[in-house]
Amino acid sequence: MNSIEAACVERNIRMTRQRKVISKVVAESSGHPNVEEFYELANAINPKISLATVYRTLKLLEQCNIIRKLELGKGKARYEEVDICHEHYHLIDLDTGEIIEFYDEHFKNLKEKIARELGYQLDSYNIELYGRSLKGKEKD
């Protein structure tokens, strides 16, 4: 059983055929796929799974804190598996669209400190950097 399905079982989520397929696809994916990509991967396993079900299942997984939705700009949402042990942020390569994860201790502490100073209890955050590679790698 894959990590996503295990997390579902742990939360007593009813495991339908479709949810098993989508869980597998999410567990085995790397990078930050969007809904359509998950849909295609799921369809490669079971061509009858509908886009609506993929949307509904991803929303369910998100609400159960199993995956996290990334809304970079107004385009399609992307997803990543939640890993509470490794908080991280994202740097997006403007030329390739590549999403680089990074961690920084100062960032982590700073955002909590700032929220507190402003009189707020930090709930969540959105930290994205956009940039271009300095390594002269021209790519399309």
Added chain:
Amino acid sequence: MNSIEAACVERNIRMTRQRKVISKVVAESSGHPNVEEFYELANAINPKISLATVYRTLKLLEQCNIIRKLELGKGKARYEEVDICHEHYHLIDLDTGEIIEFYDEHFKNLKEKIARELGYQLDSYNIELYGRSLKGKEKD
């Protein structure tokens, strides 16, 4: 002439009646209005201005670096006047939707340092904190 219109003139942007009205409305607004709010404000001055024109003008202003578009979540985009002298970030009150601007020297330096360390030239960023007020002000 207001600050937005002045910035347009400086960039040789053709000033139509509609653009003058929208510029005025943007210049005089406070907070972070969304397109519909600008549309209503503009219509209070000239009821014939269309939503499409508001969208087109805001996009123009954004492309000319006169205003900045904030995409907080997937809802309606919000806007603020660009002020290169006062870089800042946003904290969003989850209960009221209020957007609090803040500045932090460490944040500013940190993001540039991190991008550089990852081999990137920082182009832009998106830093939003979401939280709830500690001041026990229950509001709707």
Added chain:
DNA sequence: CTATGTGCAAAGGGTTTGCAGGGGA
């Protein structure tokens, strides 16, 4: 067996666009 999930297609919300007519410089 029953509550819950699914597929389909239509609806939804925000934003963009094609086109024909209008109007700055």
Added chain:
DNA sequence: TCCCCTGCAAACCCTTTGCACATAG
């Protein structure tokens, strides 16, 4: 004058939803 801008409505894109049928437990 000439090209750019505008209003209108339709189109777009991503996502959600109503409904009738299917199915996990």
